[in-house]
Amino acid sequence: MLGEAILKGLAVTAKNFAGSFVSEERMTTVQYPEERIAPIENTRDFPVLIYDGADPMAGLRCVACQICEKECPPKCIYITKSADKKPDYVGKPQFYPTRFDIDISVCMSCQICVEVCPFEAIKMDTEFELSTTDRFGGLLFDREQLAKSNEYYHSIHPTEAAEVDARLAEEKAKTEAKAKAAAEAAAAKAATAAATPKEAPAKEPLP
Amino acid sequence: MSFIQSMDQIFITLQHWIAGLFPLWLQPAVMAILAVVAILGAFPAIFAVTTVLERKGLGRMQNRLGPNRVGPLGILQPVADGIKSLTKEDIVPFTADGLVHFLAPLVLVTAVFLGFAVLPIGRNMVLVNMDAGLFFFFAIGASVELSIFMAGWSSRNKYSLLGAMRAIAQMISYEVPLLLSSVVAVMITGSLSTTKIVEAQSGFTGIFPHWYVFTPWGFAGFILFVIAALAETNRSPFDLPEGESELVAGYFTEYSGFKFALFFLGEYLGMLSIAGFGITLFLGGWGAPFSFLGFIPSWLWFFLKLFAAISFFIWLRGTLPRLRQDQLMNFAWKFMLPMALLNLVVAGAWRFLGEGWQRWIICSVVLLAAYFLLGRTLMRHQKLGPRSYRYAE
Amino acid sequence: MIHGIGIVFLITSAITVAGALAAALLKNLIHCVLCLSITLAGLALLYLQLDAQFAGFAQILVYIGAVAILVVFAILLTRGAGIPEYRNVSSSWLVSLVIAAAIFALLTWAVIRSFPATAAGAAPGATVQSIGSALMSTYVLPLEIVAVLLTVALIGAVIVAMPESGAAGKSIEKGGAQ
Numbered sequence: 131m132l133g134e135a136i137l138k139g140l141a142v143t144a145k146n147f148a149g150s151f152v153s154e155e156r157m158t159t160v161q162y163p164e165e166r167i168a169p170i171e172n173t174r175d176f177p178v179l180i181y182d183g184a185d186p187m188a189g190l191r192c193v194a195c196q197i198c199e200k201e202c203p204p205k206c207i208y209i210t211k212s213a214d215k216k217p218d219y220v221g222k223p224q225f226y227p228t229r230f231d232i233d234i235s236v237c238m239s240c241q242i243c244v245e246v247c248p249f250e251a252i253k254m255d256t257e258f259e260l261s262t263t264d265r266f267g268g269l270l271f272d273r274e275q276l277a278k279s280n281e282y283y284h285s286i287h288p289t290e291a292a293e294v295d296a297r298l299a300e301e302k303a304k305t306e307a308k309a310k311a312a313a314e315a316a317a318a319k320a321a322t323a324a325a326t327p328k329e330a331p332a333k334e335p336l337p
Numbered sequence: 338m339s340f341i342q343s344m345d346q347i348f349i350t351l352q353h354w355i356a357g358l359f360p361l362w363l364q365p366a367v368m369a370i371l372a373v374v375a376i377l378g379a380f381p382a383i384f385a386v387t388t389v390l391e392r393k394g395l396g397r398m399q400n401r402l403g404p405n406r407v408g409p410l411g412i413l414q415p416v417a418d419g420i421k422s423l424t425k426e427d428i429v430p431f432t433a434d435g436l437v438h439f440l441a442p443l444v445l446v447t448a449v450f451l452g453f454a455v456l457p458i459g460r461n462m463v464l465v466n467m468d469a470g471l472f473f474f475f476a477i478g479a480s481v482e483l484s485i486f487m488a489g490w491s492s493r494n495k496y497s498l499l500g501a502m503r504a505i506a507q508m509i510s511y512e513v514p515l516l517l518s519s520v521v522a523v524m525i526t527g528s529l530s531t532t533k534i535v536e537a538q539s540g541f542t543g544i545f546p547h548w549y550v551f552t553p554w555g556f557a558g559f560i561l562f563v564i565a566a567l568a569e570t571n572r573s574p575f576d577l578p579e580g581e582s583e584l585v586a587g588y589f590t591e592y593s594g595f596k597f598a599l600f601f602l603g604e605y606l607g608m609l610s611i612a613g614f615g616i617t618l619f620l621g622g623w624g625a626p627f628s629f630l631g632f633i634p635s636w637l638w639f640f641l642k643l644f645a646a647i648s649f650f651i652w653l654r655g656t657l658p659r660l661r662q663d664q665l666m667n668f669a670w671k672f673m674l675p676m677a678l679l680n681l682v683v684a685g686a687w688r689f690l691g692e693g694w695q696r697w698i699i700c701s702v703v704l705l706a707a708y709f710l711l712g713r714t715l716m717r718h719q720k721l722g723p724r725s726y727r728y729a730e
Numbered sequence: 731m732i733h734g735i736g737i738v739f740l741i742t743s744a745i746t747v748a749g750a751l752a753a754a755l756l757k758n759l760i761h762c763v764l765c766l767s768i769t770l771a772g773l774a775l776l777y778l779q780l781d782a783q784f785a786g787f788a789q790i791l792v793y794i795g796a797v798a799i800l801v802v803f804a805i806l807l808t809r810g811a812g813i814p815e816y817r818n819v820s821s822s823w824l825v826s827l828v829i830a831a832a833i834f835a836l837l838t839w840a841v842i843r844s845f846p847a848t849a850a851g852a853a854p855g856a857t858v859q860s861i862g863s864a865l866m867s868t869y870v871l872p873l874e875i876v877a878v879l880l881t882v883a884l885i886g887a888v889i890v891a892m893p894e895s896g897a898a899g900k901s902i903e904k905g906g907a908q
Contacts, residue, residue, distance in 0.1 A: 132672075132712030136657065143398045143656040150397040159402045437764065469783040469858050476787040479795025483767060486802055490760060505799060512795070529858050 171287055174241055174254035176234045176271075177207075178278040182219045186277040187226075189219045191251035194227040198243035198252055206236035207243065232276060234260065235269040250294050256286050345634040348375070349461055372464045376453050383643070384605045385415035391651050398655035422598035430591050434491040441488035442592070442599035448480045449603045452610045457535050459623045459636030470531040471523060474614060475516055478569065481607065482508050485578075488600070489588035501588040503662055504578030508569055510669040515565035517677035518558045521684040522549055522618040535622030544628045548621040553700040554684040557708075559619040561677055566611040568665070570604060572650060574657035575665060612646040613639075672715050679707050739779060746772030759805050767798045784858050 149156045160167055181189035194211040208231040215223035243252050255278065262268035284291040343350070352375075356367045389412055393403030404411040429438055455470035457463045467473055482505050489501020523529055526537045540547045549555030568575040578588060589600045616622060620642055623635035660668070683700045690696040749769035753762045770793040777786035820826065865873055 131709065132715060139656045140652065143652060146400055147394070147398045147652075147655075150400060156400050157402070158400055161402075434758075434760075437761070467783065469787055472784065472787040472791070472858075476790035476795065479791050482799055483764075483794060486799065487764065490802075490806075509796070509799065527859075 169256050171289065173256045174239055175258045176237055176239065176255055176260070177232055177243055177252050177276070178255045179230065179273070179276045180251060180253055180280055180283050181277050182280050186274070186279070188216070190226060190273075190277060191218075191249050192227055192230065193224045193249055193251070194230075195248065197246050197248070201242050201246045203240060203242065204236045204238055206233040207231070208233075227273065230273045230276065231270055233270050250298060253283055253287070253290075341632045341634075345460055345636075347634070348459070348636065369464075376464065377450070380453060380606060380609060381602065383609060383640075384602060385419075386412075387605055387609070387647055388418070389414050390647065391654070394648070394651045395655045398652070419598070423595055425594035427594040427596065428591075430492060430494070432493045433591060434493070437487050437491035438591070439596075441484050441491060442596045442603065444484035444487065445481060445603040446599050446606075448477050448484065449606045449610060452477045452607075453613075455531050456610065456613045457532050457617060457622055458613075458639050459634065462623075462636060463532055466532055467530065469529045471519065471529045471534075471614075471618075474531075474610075475512075475519075478607075478611075479512065481603075485588055488592070492588075492591035494591055497588050497590045500578045500590070504571060504588055507571070507575060507578065507662075507665055510666055511565045511568035511575075511673075514561055514669060514673035514677045515569060517674070517681060518561035518565060519614075519618050521554050521558045521680055524681070524684050525549070525688060531617050531622075535617055535624065538621040539624045541628040546621055546624055546626055546628075548619065548624070548626075550619040550621075552687070553697065553704050554680050554687055555619055557676065557680050557683075557704050559615065561673055561680065562615050562619065564673065565669075566608075566615060567650070567653070568669070570608045570611060572604075572608055573654040574660050577659055577662055577665065608650065609643065609647070612643055612650070616642045616646060667715070672711050675711055676707060680704070739776075742772055742775045742779065746776070760802070763798060763801050763805065766801070767794050770794050770798065784861055 146156065180191055181187075182191065183189035194209055196209050196211065199205075199207045199209045208229065209227050210229035212226050212228045216226050218224045218226075239254070241254055244254055260269070280291070280295075283294075352368055352371050355371060356364045359367045389404070392414065393411060396403030404414045407413045407417045429435060452474050454464040455467055455473055463470075485504050485508070486501050489497045489499075489504070492498075522534055526534045528534065538546065538548050545551070550559045567573075571578050589597060592600060616639065623639045625631045625633060625635075625638055683703055686703075687696050687700050690699065746769050749765045749767075749772060752765035753769060756762045756765065770789065774786045774789040774793075777789060
């Protein structure tokens with residue numbers, strides 16, 4: 131019958147209207163600045179640089195390999211590699227970025243820089259209330275603004291950070307084990323070389 | 338006069354008192370000016386309330402809150418909207434026809450305000466008591482089409498022109514059912530004057546009123562009138578000419594700032610005046626629905642009925658999707674026109690069958706049969722089965 | 731001396747004549763149509779002044795609401811709304827002036843001849859009711875003939891606008907292509 135569907139539709143809308151006053155689950159509005167929905171763990175907004183330890187600039191994991199700068203699709207990362215090496219968090223001399231700027235007005239949050247970084251140095255943050263009234267550079271973040279501690283990374287992406295830390299620790303353990311094995315082999319070699327010096331000339335002919 | 342009657346006539350007494358302060362030769366002009374000022378003040382205020390009601394009502398129907406930041410519960414939102422539209426830059430396109438572009442909203446608002454002159458808001462409360470009052474209202478409504486054309490053509494924008502042509506086609510098509518459905522009320526009353534039509538509905542049998550909507554032909558006429566009124570004022574579900582997703586903003590694409598606000602005002606005031614007319618013709622105007630509720634002033638009844646009509650229009654807007662242009666035209670010419678003509682015949686038969694229960698049965702049966710048959714022909718070519726989906730592999 | 735010329739009549743007739751002059755002299759056709767609407771509105775005001783409410787409102791409803799829109803559509807669907815290419819004053823303006831003066835003289839003679847010898851008494855009430863009863867009793871035959879005429883015009887318009895279909899259409903297309 132003509133008009134039957136209209137009446138059914140009117141009944142649905144009336145139920146919605148009446149229900150919005152009485153039931154909580156019908157009204158899904160979140161009054162934004164006063165209430166906020168907590169972001170889920172995999173939220174990504176803009177990249178930040180992770181540092182270990184207490185000193186942000188010394189503990190930066192970034193070694194200025196510039197892979198993220200090359201892979202960034204809108205080319206919003208600007209890196210200048212240092213000329214010298216500085217000791218990092220564990221004391222090993224590394225290159226470091228003297229300038230690491232990200233223009234977040236250009237950044238499209240694609241996470242490619244995170245995916246290609248071999249050093250787990252750049253990760254995605256969940257902060258989005260970054261609007262500013264400075265038109266001429268307020269959205270160009272430099273090294274100091276981008277440095278966030280590893281504890282902060284744990285607080286925003288717990289599972290991911292735990293996994294990264296586990297992997298880094300495992301690699302560190304492997305390098306240490308390899309170094310220890312190499313040191314032991316060298317020590318054993320030095321010991322056997324000291325014990326049998328006459329065997330050396332017989333091994334002259336090469337294949 | 339008793340208290341009830343003095344409350345009923347309070348605005349008339351106020352008008353006479355103020356006019357009494359002026360010399361005799363100036364009094365008719367002063368009374369007319371006072372009534373005009375009252376209309377100019379009251380109806381835009383109702384328009385402001387309507388915009389808030391609409392946004393909050395639509396929001397609640399769509400499971401969200403409406404605006405709630407400006408003022409308690411958002412009721413001062415129209416003030417914010419008004420300030421915004423007054424302070425926006427008035428952009429006129431370079432190739433636009435300047436004079437016509439400027440005059441189009443003025444013509445619209447003037448025509449719509451003129452239509453309020455024959456609306457009986459309460460007992461003895463009509464601005465001009467014309468013999469052909471109804472005819473005046475529809476004539477002025479027809480002038481609105483000209484302003485829409487002026488708006489669409491002067492912008493020199495093909496989308497505006499397309500929107501204006503569609504709007505005019507829609508308004509012309511629905512003008513005929515609008516007029517025909519209101520003619521039944523005129524036939525039974527015997528006069529074109531709006532005050533006489535309201536007075537003819539002011540009797541009671543027992544506690545039930547003599548409103549025309551409670552008769553078979555009146556009910557059909559009322560439904561047809563409401564549908565045609567929605568189409569005349571470009572209101573959802575007939576708002577294709579101004580659909581944002583189709584035509585940017587249709588015929589007022591190139592308008593900004595205060596002129597846009599004037600178009601908005603004209604459209605909503607048109608909706609209010611045509612709702613007022615529907616109330617006058619079919620819902621008994623300023624009459625009370627039950628005889629024991631007569632102590633409430635007549636103008637208050639009119640505004641309560643107007644509020645109910647507006648709420649119904651907002652409810653319809655939140656429920657129905659937009660009609661396509663060809664669906665619109667089909668509906669007007671193939672369903673509403675035959676129904677309106679048949680309604681005329683039925684109303685005439687009602688008049689000549691005399692009092693009694695037979696005329697109720699005969700008229701209702703004829704109208705219901707016509708409704709079913711016409712509805713079936715309208716839905717015949719639609720393939721309304723369950724949808725089938727194809728997904729990419 | 732014609733009685734009853736008031737200030738309102740002068741203003742209304744000034745508007746009407748100005749609109750008509752503008753409709754004849756303007757270059758842009760759409761502007762001409764809009765000035766024509768002003769003229770029609772002025773005419774409606776004149777009818778209202780003479781207390782002919784039905785005629786006045788019918789004038790607005792039919793002429794401004796329908797005929798003006800029709801003229802606008804006709805202009806838009808042909809080429810008329812573009813840049814005007816024709817001169818405003820035709821080359822045979824003397825002949826047209828003579829013809830216009832002749833028609834004006836004829837109309838004036840007809841109007842003056844219809845004045846009554848004495849001033850008319852109270853104006854006859856041409857209320858809507860009297861018009862209606864006259865249409866149904868004295869003038870019912872013209873009413874029906876006008877209805878038939880309108881139906882014929884509607885059917886003719888539908889036939890002219892209907893797309894050609896079948897063999898007749900194909901042969902016309904082939905003939906046109908050759």
